Amino acid sequence: MSTDNPTTSVDDSDVEFDAAELQALRERVEELEESVADIDEADDQKKMTIVATQGSFDMAYPPLILASTAAAFGWEVVVFHTFWGLDILHEEKSQDLKLSAVGNPNMPMPNALAALPGMDAMATKMMQKKIDENGTATIEELIDLSLESGVDLQACQMTIELMEYDEDDFYDGVTTGVGAATAIQHMAESDVQLLV
């Protein structure tokens, strides 16, 4: 892009512009430069949309970790929480997410044992202890961090009504009143789309 100032005089040229034409042309050039700059900027801005559908203790982590990390990269991030994924944003329920011991091949116990009462609670406690010892953030910390760094945490309106939750049940800063069409729109604009 040339930084030379254009001369106002075009007398020595064969073509002559009157002042108004010249002014109009300059304005047009400025407009085009601005829109090119906008396009450059938009191209540079990466965007990620995650659809979070799971609400177990272990499955709450991946979307939150990826979202807060992408935000640290300066990406625009949307996490659309639907079905059980909604519980991650539910202030009360998020404190009490459970790890399922049954049907989890990573658990060091057979299913027959895992199905006994209290096993989910025990497995969750074990995992919580490990997370604490490892210096891994809590779910609440990750939600706070995500919101702080501009991640748009969205709660699916249909699921809110299905689960009979109230909009006030969610963390401050959570977006409500959005549906699948909003999620699709964000996915279409995104460089990265994930279903968790």
Add this chain to the structure above:
Amino acid sequence: MSSEHNVTETLDVKGQSCPMPIVKTKQAIDDLEADDVLEVVATDSGSMSDVQGWAEGTDGVDLLDQVEDGDLYIHYVKKTE
């Protein structure tokens, strides 16, 4: 901790694991001025790869150096703009 880098500020993320070292580094960099250097002291071995990836993928930062010192992983990140 002494280093040849002209450190403006030190961020201690010892004992914290992924994604905290990156998220906190980003927050600390945001609070600095251009040409400032942030020293990040971590115990997360994954931070060696993560800080490098983050610095490569993020505008306005330059990874000057990464040092392994016993249990510590130390990163020097310069804010360039």
